[in-house]
Ligand SMILES: Nc1ncnc2c1ncn2[C@@H]1O[C@H](COP(=O)(O)OP(=O)(O)OP(=O)(O)O)[C@@H](O)[C@H]1O
Ligand SMILES: O=P(O)(O)OC[C@H]1O[C@H](OP(=O)(O)OP(=O)(O)O)[C@H](O)[C@@H]1O
């Protein structure tokens with residue numbers, strides 16, 4: 001039975017579970033359920049703290065897990081990404097009170113040398129300092145609400161997850177320097193582990209959800225002499241389906257198009273004479 005770790009709390013929990021549900025797996029009904037068996041799919045789900053997931057997967061106790069790239073890197077666990085899920089995107093950045101942040105932005109990484117840095121992700125900060133050959137006066141590990149650490153005098157700068165930037169702005173802090181990393185939810189397995197048919201099936205199902213979420217199916221009718229122009233607008237993934245219509249001189253075209261471009265493509269198709277343009281959602285797919 002495939003054993004998969006799923007975040008039980010926090011920003012990743014709900015979107016990860018929703019994606020697994022969309023991929024046809026049973027998901028828990030109550031937030032207190034910690035283990036759930038899905039006998040139809042021969043899978044067992046373990047609902048764990050997102051921060052711990054890379055440790056379980058890296059140790060080989062679980063076959064795969066969903067966690068954040070930042071949490072994976074911070075853990076130092078022997079686990080690797082096998083699929084990017086595009087959920088819960090965030091950057092991981094240094095920040096400081098506005099005037100200091102501007103000064104540090106000009107100095108580059110060496111400006112961090114000798115400062116006290118507070119973070120919930122000390123592993124990432126340590127690695128960043130080592131990579132740039134600089135030493136901090138102290139790395140202060142905190143559980144959360146890191147933004148307050150400077151005001152309370154335990155740190156000079158912080159390193160934290162930034163999504164909208166609202167929390168930083170409210171604390172009077174500004175980011176400086178390039179993001180240390182760009183994070184999102186990822187599917188991980190033990191580094192170098194051999195893949196299995198069951199794990200490949202999970203990956204294919206999740207890929208199917210990603211495609212179903214980001215593409216729609218577009219159908220339209222167009223005169224034969226315009227079909228070449230039309231299919232350059234809707235090239236599909238491999239090639240669009242073109243079928244004859246009962247009315248001579250017209251064909252029907254069917255192609256997948258990126259969801260975010262659908263309205264613009266419909267406008268462009270209309271301009272070149274396409275009619276009966278229909279867009280439908282894709283519920284699932286294997287490409
Ligand atoms: N606004 C956000 N705040 C925190 N983490 C976020 C945010 N957006 C995305 N993430 C990602 O979620 C993961 C952190 O999840 P985790 O459950 O540890 O913290 P959390 O969402 O802040 O929950 P909590 O602090 O309530 O425990 C990381 O991979 C992080 O990049
Ligand atoms: O850029 P934003 O959209 O403001 O989101 C980022 C903030 O959200 C998280 O804190 P959270 O609310 O999880 O509290 P915590 O610090 O106690 O974990 C994170 O640690 C940042 O503080």
Ligand SMILES: [Mg+2]
Pocket residue numbers: 144
């Ligand atoms: Mg948090």
